[in-house]
Amino acid sequence: xxxxxxxxxxxxxxxxxxxxxxxxxxxxxxxxxxxxxxxxxxxxxxxxxxxxxxxxxxxxxxxxxxxxxxxxxxxxxxxxxxxxxxxxxxxxxxxxxxxxxxxxxxxxxxxxxxxxxxxxxxxxxxxxxxxxxxxxxxxxxxxxxxxxxxxxxxxxxxxxxxxxxxxxxxxxxxxxxxxxxxxxxxxxxxxxxxxxxxxxxxxxxxxxxxxxxxxxxxxxxxxxxxxxxxxxxxxxxxxxxxxxxxxxxxxxxxxxxxxxxxxxxxxxxxxxxxxxxxxxxxxxxxxxxxxxxxxxxxxxxxxxxxxxxxxxxxxxxxxxxxxxxxxxxxxxxxxxxxxxxxxxxxxxxxxxxxxxxxxxxxxxxxxxxxxxxxxxxxxxxxxxxxxxxxxxxxxxxxxxxxxxxxxxxxxxxxxxxx
Amino acid sequence: xxxxxxxxxxxxxxxxxxxxxxxxxxxxxxxxxxxxxxxxxxxxxxxxxxxxxxxxxxxxxxxxxxxxxxxxxxxxxxxxxxxxxxxxxxxxxxxxxxxxxxxxxxxxxxxxxxxxxxxxxxxxxxxxxxxxxxxxxxxxxxxxxxxxxxxxxxxxxxxxxxxxxxxxxxxxxxxxxxxxxxxxxxxxxxxxxxxxxxxxxxxxxxxxxxxxxxxxxxxxxxxxxxxxxxxxxxxxxxxxxxxxxxxxxxxxxxxx
Numbered sequence: 001x002x003x004x005x006x007x008x009x010x011x012x013x014x015x016x017x018x019x020x021x022x023x024x025x026x027x028x029x030x031x032x033x034x035x036x037x038x039x040x041x042x043x044x045x046x047x048x049x050x051x052x053x054x055x056x057x058x059x060x061x062x063x064x065x066x067x068x069x070x071x072x073x074x075x076x077x078x079x080x081x082x083x084x085x086x087x088x089x090x091x092x093x094x095x096x097x098x099x100x101x102x103x104x105x106x107x108x109x110x111x112x113x114x115x116x117x118x119x120x121x122x123x124x125x126x127x128x129x130x131x132x133x134x135x136x137x138x139x140x141x142x143x144x145x146x147x148x149x150x151x152x153x154x155x156x157x158x159x160x161x162x163x164x165x166x167x168x169x170x171x172x173x174x175x176x177x178x179x180x181x182x183x184x185x186x187x188x189x190x191x192x193x194x195x196x197x198x199x200x201x202x203x204x205x206x207x208x209x210x211x212x213x214x215x216x217x218x219x220x221x222x223x224x225x226x227x228x229x230x231x232x233x234x235x236x237x238x239x240x241x242x243x244x245x246x247x248x249x250x251x252x253x254x255x256x257x258x259x260x261x262x263x264x265x266x267x268x269x270x271x272x273x274x275x276x277x278x279x280x281x282x283x284x285x286x287x288x289x290x291x292x293x294x295x296x297x298x299x300x301x302x303x304x305x306x307x308x309x310x311x312x313x314x315x316x317x318x319x320x321x322x323x324x325x326x327x328x329x330x331x332x333x334x335x336x337x338x339x340x341x342x343x344x345x346x347x348x349x350x351x352x353x354x355x356x357x358x359x360x361x362x363x364x365x366x367x368x369x370x371x372x373x374x375x376x377x378x379x380x381x382x383x384x385x386x387x388x389x390x391x392x393x394x395x396x397x398x399x400x401x402x403x404x405x406x407x408x409x410x411x412x413x414x415x416x417x418x
Numbered sequence: 419x420x421x422x423x424x425x426x427x428x429x430x431x432x433x434x435x436x437x438x439x440x441x442x443x444x445x446x447x448x449x450x451x452x453x454x455x456x457x458x459x460x461x462x463x464x465x466x467x468x469x470x471x472x473x474x475x476x477x478x479x480x481x482x483x484x485x486x487x488x489x490x491x492x493x494x495x496x497x498x499x500x501x502x503x504x505x506x507x508x509x510x511x512x513x514x515x516x517x518x519x520x521x522x523x524x525x526x527x528x529x530x531x532x533x534x535x536x537x538x539x540x541x542x543x544x545x546x547x548x549x550x551x552x553x554x555x556x557x558x559x560x561x562x563x564x565x566x567x568x569x570x571x572x573x574x575x576x577x578x579x580x581x582x583x584x585x586x587x588x589x590x591x592x593x594x595x596x597x598x599x600x601x602x603x604x605x606x607x608x609x610x611x612x613x614x615x616x617x618x619x620x621x622x623x624x625x626x627x628x629x630x631x632x633x634x635x636x637x638x639x640x641x642x643x644x645x646x647x648x649x650x651x652x653x654x655x656x657x658x659x660x661x662x663x664x665x666x667x668x669x670x671x672x673x674x
Contacts (some may be wrong), residue, residue, distance in 0.1 A: 216579070360469070365506040368466050369520035369576060370494035370527070379519060383510030 001051055003031055009058040009129050009159065014097055016317040026114075027128035033121040045303045045335060046245055051217065054158040056189055059130070063154050072400055073146030073177070080153060081131035081160040092139075093147055096163055098134040103139055109165055112195045112223035116249075122219050126193040130163035133192070137165075138172035140199070146175040153182035153190060153216065168202035172228075175205045175395055178219075181240070182213040192220040198230035200254075205395055211397070211404060212241035214269065219245045228254035235391040236263040236398040237401065239274050239408035249278045252286035260289040264388040267300030267332070268410045277306040281317040281344075288318070293388040294325040295381065296332035297410035304353075308340040314344045320349035326358060326384060328410055377412040378403040385409070419444045419615050420465075420485075420584060425476035427457075427464050434460045436640035437476070440591050442584070445612040449626055449651060450619045452637035453659045458619045459503060461637070462588040465617075466500035467493050494520075495527035501573035501590050503619075508560035513566065513572065516560050517542060517579050524580060545578040567598040574605040574673030585609065586617045591625035603628030623655040638663045 006027060013023050036043040037050060039234045063079015074090045076083065083095040099105050113123045134149045151162050168174060180190055190212060198204060212218045218241045224232050238244055250259045279288045294302045308319045325334045338351040358380055366376035385405065391396035420442040427435040435457045442448050452458050464471050465478065467490035478485040482557055485493060508516070521541075522532040533541065546553060549571055561569050570590050577585055587606065606616060606629050618625060626634075626648060634650040635642045638660070643662050644650065652661075 023631065079427070186614050205647040227481055359506075362506050362508055364490060365502065366516070366520075367467075368494055368500050368502075369516065370491050370524040370580065371516075372491045372523065373489075375519065375523070376491075379511055379515070383508055386510035 001054060001056060005055060005057065006030075006125070006129070007091060012058040013129060013131075015100055019100060019228045023128045026124050027267070030121050030128060031125035033124065035121055036330045042276065042305075045301075046243065046272065050243075051189065054157070054189075056157050057110070059131070059155050059158040059160060061155050062228065063117040063152060071148040071150070071177075072396070073148050073175075075148045075150065076134060077150045077152065078132055080155045080158055080160065083132050090144070090147065092137055092142065092144055092307050094135045095132055096130075096135040096165055099135050104167065105135065105165065108167060108197060109195070111197070112225055113193050113221070114160075116223075122191055123193050123221055124370070126161045126163060126191055129159070130193070131161055133163040133165070133194075136174065136176065137167045138169060138174055138202075140169040141171045142169075143172065146177065146397070148177045148179060150179045150181070151190065151192070153186065153188045153213070155188065156186055157188065159189045159191065161191060164192065164194040166194065166204065168198050168204055170173065170199040171201045172199065173203045175397075176207070177397065178206070178208045179211065181211045182216050182217060184213050184381040185215050187215040188213070189217040190219070192218075194220070194222045196222065196224040196232070197334075198226045198232060199226065200228045201230060202227070203231045205391065206232065207391070207395075207397060207401075208234070208236045208246075208289040209401070209404060210238045210240055210244055211408070212238070212244070214271075216241045217243045220247070222246075222248045224248070224250040224259065226250065226252050226254070226257035226259065229256035230258075232259040233391055234261050234350075235389065236261075236275070237405070238263070238275065239404070241273070242271060244271070244273045245276075246274070247276045247278070249280075250288070251280045251282060252288065253282050255283045257283065257286050258287040259290075260391075261288065262290070262388050263292045264385050264389055265302050266295045266385075266408050266410065267296075267302040267334075268295075268297035270299045272301045273301040275305065279308045279319065281308070281310040281314040281319065284306070284313065284315040284317070286314060286317050288320075290321040290323070291374075291388050291390070292323045292333055293385055294323070295326040295328065295385065295410065296325070296334045299329075299331045301332070302334040302339075304334070305337040305339075307341065308349065310340075310342045310344050310347050310349065312343045315346050317344060317347040317349070319347070319349040321353070323351075323353040323354040324384070324387070325353075326356070326381070327355060328412070334413075374412055378409065381409060381412070419481060421479045423477045425461075425464075426474040427460055428472045428474050429470065430472075433474070434471075434640055435464070438637075438642060440555075440635065440642065442615045442617060444583075444615055446632045447610070447618065447629060448487070448638055449634045450617060451621065451634060451651065451654060452624075453663065454621070456637040457640045458637050459588055462500055462503075462586050462617075462619050465586055466490060466498065488568065491523070494580070494582075495524045498535045499577050499580055499582035499585045501570075501577060501585070501587040502632040503588040503590075503592070505561050505569040505573050507562045507564075509562050511560050512557055513560050514542070514556040517556070517576065520576070521579055526578060542579055546576060548578060548608055549575055551575060551600055566593040567595065570594055570602060571598065571605075574602050578605055578609065581609070583613065584615050588619045589620065589621065590618075591620055599625060600628060623651040628650045636662050645662075
C-alpha cells in the first residue's frame with residue numbers, strides 16, 4: 001500500500017470541508033507512524049507486511065445481496081462499508097455517515113480513538129478513511145431491544161474502514177451484536193474502530209462475532225470509557241478470517257464501574273488470531289473480569305495478551321483474569337500473556353492461564369458411557385468453548401450463535417491424522 | 419456372562435494382576451474385596467477398556483465375545499458399565515447432554531431409534547426420582563462442583579439411565595455417609611434382574627449390608643486368594659485382610 005493508494009481512498013471519503021480536513025490530518029499522522037511492525041512489542045506476533053504489499057482500494061460497488069440470515073432483533077446492514085438496509089426501524093440507531101454533522105457526533109467521535117498513546121496507526125487510518133458504521137445513541141434511562149449490526153464484504157481487495165459510535169446516557173441499557181462476515185474465500189480488509197461511552201449506571205452487553213472469509217484480514221479496535229456504576233459486558237467470538245487482530249481497551253474512570261470481557265477464539269487451518277485486552281482501573285471500587293477460551297488446530301495460531309493496570313488511588317479494585325487454551329495439533333500454537341500492573345494497595349487481583357490438550361481421562365470417561373472417541377472429543381471441545389459463553393445465557397442470544405459456533409468447531413478426526 | 423481366565427495385566431514392566439480367574443453369571447452379584455494395592459481397581463479399569471494397561475496373558479469373554487478386543491465405547495454399548503472410583507468433572511458439558519448422548523449412542527448401536535428431548539426427559543426423570551435427585555442435577559456441568567456423595571450418586575444415575583447388563587462399581591461406597599450409601603444401594607438393587615450382573619469392588623463390608631452378594635472374592639497380590647459367600651465379607655470385617663495375604667506381600671496398585 002503506497003501513500004497514493006490511501007490518498008486515492010480519501011477522495012471517496014464523505015464529510016464537510018472541515019471533516020475532510022481533519023481526515024487529511026489523520027492520514028498524514030498515519031504516514032508518519034506507518035503500519036505497526038513486529039518490532040513493536042504490542043505487535044510482535046502479528047506481521048502486517050502483507051498489507052504493505054497489497055493493492056487495496058476503497059469499495060467501488062454496492063454490496064451484493066447475501067442470503068438472508070434471521071437476526072432476532074433490530075438489524076442494520078452495512079455492505080462493503082456503507083449502510084444498505086434497515087430492516088427494522090430504530091429511533092436510536094443510525095448510519096454514522098448520515099449523522100456525521102450532528103452535534104453529538106462532532107463532539108464525541110474520536111474522543112477515545114484520537115487520544116490513544118502512540119502507535120495506534122490503524123485507528124488513524126480509520127479516522128481518515130472511515131466510510132460508515134453504527135451510531136447508537138440512547139438518551140438517559142432508555143432501554144433498547146437487541147440490535148444487530150452486520151458488516152458484510154463482497155468486493156475483492158476492498159479496504160473497509162468501519163466506524164461505530166455508541167453513546168449510552170445515564171441509566172440506558174442496550175444489547176448490541178456486531179457481526180463481521182464476507183463472501184467465502186474473498187480477500188479484503190475490514191478495519192473497524194468502535195468507540196463506546198457509557199454514562200453513569202449505563203449497561204451495555206456487546207457481542208462481537210468475527211466470521212470473516214478465510215482469506216480476509218480483520219483488524220478491530222474497541223474503545224470503552226465507563227462512568228460511575230456503569231457495566232460493560234462483552235463477548236468476542238473470533239472464528240473467521242485469515243489474519244485477525246482485535247484490541248479492546250476499557251477505561252474504568254469512575255467509582256463502581258464494572259467490565260467483563262469474555263472471549264472465544266478458534267484458530268484452525270492457517271488462521272492467525274491476535275487479541276489484546278487493556279483494562280485501566282482509574283478509580284476506586286472498580287471491577288474487571290476476563291474469561292477467555294482459545295482453541296488452536298491445524299496450523300492455527302492464537303495470541304491472548306491481556307493487561308490490567310490498577311492506577312494509584314484505585315482502592316478496592318478487583319480484577320480477575322482466566323485464560324484457558326487447547327492445542328489440538330502439533331503444528332498449532334497459542335501464546336498467552338496475562339499481565340497485572342498494580343500501583344495501588346488494598347486491591348484484589350488474580351489471573352490464571354493454561355495451555356493444554358484435551359484430557360485423555362475425560363475422553364475415556366465419555367467413551368466408557370458409549371460415546372465414540374470423536375464424539376467425545378467434540379463434546380469436550382464444545383464444553384470447553386462454552387465456559388466463555390456465560391453471557392449468552394442472560395441475553396437469549398445462545399440460539400442465534402449456536403449454528404455459527406457449530407460451523408466453526410474444528411473437525412477432530414481429521415485433526416488426529418494430521 | 420463374564421469369564422475371566424488367567425488374566426495377567428501390567429503397567430509398563432510392572433505386573434499388577436497375576437492370573438485372575440472369575441466367572442460371573444447373569445443375575446449374580448459378586449463382591450471383589452481386598453487391601454489397597456491389591457489390583458481391584460486395575461481389574462475394573464481393564465474390564466472397561468482403559469488405555470495404559472497391558473494384558474500380558476489370559477482372556478476375558480463377555481456374552482460370548484472377546485471383551486478385550488472391543489473399544490471402550492463398544493463395551494459400553496454392549497452393556498458393560500463402570501461406575502468410577504473418581505468420577506471426572508467435565509466443565510461446560512451439562513449432565514443431561516452427557517446422559518442423552520450416551521443413551522442415544524447405545525440405542526443407535528442396538529438399532530433402536532434415538533430418543534428426542536422430551537421422551538428422554540420423561541425417561542430420565544423416573545431415574546432421578548429413584549435416586550432422590552433433584553431435576554436441577556441434569557442442568558449442572560458433569561460433576562463440576564459436586565460433593566463426593568453427589569458424584570457417586572451421579573454415577574449411579576448414569577447407570578440407571580443406561581441400564582447395563584454388567585455393572586462394575588469401583589469403590590462406589592467410599593466417602594459416602596450412611597444415607598447416601600443407602601440411596602446408592604437402592605439404585606443398584608433396583609437394577610437387579612435375572613439378565614444382569616453386578617460386580618462390586620470395595621474395601622469395606624459396609625455396602626454389602628445393603629447389596630447382598632452371591633459371591634465374595636478376596637484379591638491380594640494380583641490374585642484371588644479366597645472366594646466364598648456373603649459370610650466371607652463378615653469374616654474380613656472382623657479379621658482384616660492380613661491372614662489372607664501371601665508371604666510375598668501385595669503388589670502395589672498403580673494407575674497409568
